[in-house]
Amino acid sequence: MDKWLAMPFNGFSxxxxxxxxxxxxxxxxxxxxxxxxxxxxxxxxILPAAVIAFVVWLLTGSLFLAGVAFLIVAFISILKR
Known part of the structure; x- marks a missing residue:
């Protein structure tokens, strides 16, 4: 075991x-x-679409509507570019 301690470490190469x-x-x-x-x-x-989807989810409580809002905002941002 001592021979392993005596070996110099040359780094990973x-x-x-x-x-x-x-x-x-x-x-x-x-x-x-x-x-x-x-x-x-x-x-x-993704951030603007996620924020809008979160607000829609807070207002309606519906994950479906939040998902639709996310897809619409994401699609609009794709068209905008």
Missing amino acids: LGLPAVYDLAILLLLVVVGLAIIILLVKMLLF
Whole structure:
């Protein structure tokens, strides 16, 4: 067990040269940022429809009408773009 403690930790690597590890890291960062940007755009697209649907649900208590309101507002926002 002591031999495991004495081994130096060189980090997690794929066994590739450092330049390739850095290139893979940068690629993964770019992909992650693209996913985050897409999620934020989708949230901003859905938010107005969700707010209107929530207000309709509070006023009527009907999930059906809230769903219809959500679909109508989402459709209008698609046409607006």
